[in-house]
Amino acid sequence: MTVRHLTERVELPLPGIGSASARVTVLERGRVRYVVRAPHVHGTFVVVPEHIANGPILPATVAVQFGDGIEPLGSFYREHRPDEPVVHGVRVHGWTGHLHPDDLPTGWFLGRYAAGLRNGIHHELTRGTRRRTEAVILAIVTHWRSLPDRRARMKTAAGEQAAEYAEHEGNCATAAEAQAVELEQERRAVRQRLCALAGILRRRPRPVQAPDPEPVQLQIEDPRRGPLGQITVREVAVNAEVAGSVVYEVAGARVSGRFTVGSNRLRPEPIPQGIWVAYGHASGAYFEDEREHAPVVNGVRLCGQWDRDTSEDITLTAPDTIGARVPSRGSAPHATELRTAAVVRALALHFLRRPDLAALRLAAAQANVPYLRGEARRRLGEVKQQLAIEQHNAHRHRARERELRALVPSDPREREDRTAAAA
DSSP states (O other): OOOOOOEEEEEEEETTTEEEEEEEEEOGGGOEEEEEEETTEEEEEEEEEEOOTTSOSSOOEEEEEESSOOSOGGGGSSSOOTTOOEETTEEEEEEEEEEOTTSOOSSOOOOTTEEEEETTEEEOOOHHHHHHHHHHHHHHHHHHTTSSOHHHHHHHHHHHHHHHHHHHHHHHHHHHHHHHHHHHHHHHHHHHHHHHHHHHHHSOOOOOOOOOOSOEEEEEEETTTEEEEEEEEEEEEESSSSTTOEEEEEEETTEEEEEEEEEETTSSSSSOEEEEEEESBOOSOTTOSSOBTOOEETTEEOBSEEEESOSTTOOSSOSSOOOOEETTTEEOOHHHHHHHHHHHHHHHHHHHTOTTHHHHHHHHHHHHHHHHHHHHHHHHHHHHHHHHHHHHHHHHHHHHHHHHHHHSOSSHHHHHHHHHHHO
């Protein structure tokens, strides 16, 4: 079946100018051609429904193309179309778009793609040419919106790219669904974490050994130079200012001061693991930088702390560095760093050998629960909010995909039938 092009002659009022006569023909793809004759105007205009990706399912705006043809608007960007309108002696090239038929503009509206074209170069239109062209366009679109079967023309235009846009919507829906699955898994994980934290808080504290006043001797070693001698270590406080920690007073060759050793509370597990060593006698402020009784190594006073996610790989010689720092000076000298690392490794191993290690870790965990629970609740709120957004997006994209696929012609004959119906 071939499309029958029906042509009618109409008069288009041009306020303040007069009127224009036009031959109106319904074309393929939902387009309508206007061959216009008016004072200082003659040529062809084509009204093109604009079907935009991520826009309405059916086109809501139209473009007006200057010149004949049903190719895409940008196909003749640097070439003239057949029968481009001549306005005040100027051949108008290109198109203007984003016109709402039911809410037409009252001021200047020609877009940047409406121009004069000479030797492949675009030139700005003069004021008189622009105003006369706009008057004709307004008259054309006003007539176009009164044509019967306007929705059918829009559906025909939408059918051209409906398959492409439907695939795009399907891809967006798939991505949103995958994100929703990940967020649902995270939501369950956060809720399980909250349950675990509540369980830790309900557990009965286990007994912790009191500080042992008797000093012990610990061997310290360097990974390259071997043994560095011994240090004398005495427990000053256990599970006091910082829950689950032990404060050691250390004395030895070129080493003096206190170190606070505990589990690494920065780890995400409800029960802290790893190791945390603060330089000095730590108070309740977990992240303080300079502390009382800070150790002095090789005559250098240290500050800060060292932590590690795991304690399983700590030996007398590993890790070889710990990033010791000096107040207001950054990194400690190399020799100081090496000796400090040897002392910290020995203290960490001494702490990990405590028979009440599990009790200390539980104490640290219970002290950390309020903070961890607050963070978990905040994250749960964020996840639930984002999950609702992704689920809504997935539902919206799937619905748009179905609507767009319903617009896709099943075969070329159906496409012609739709165009004929629009005519």
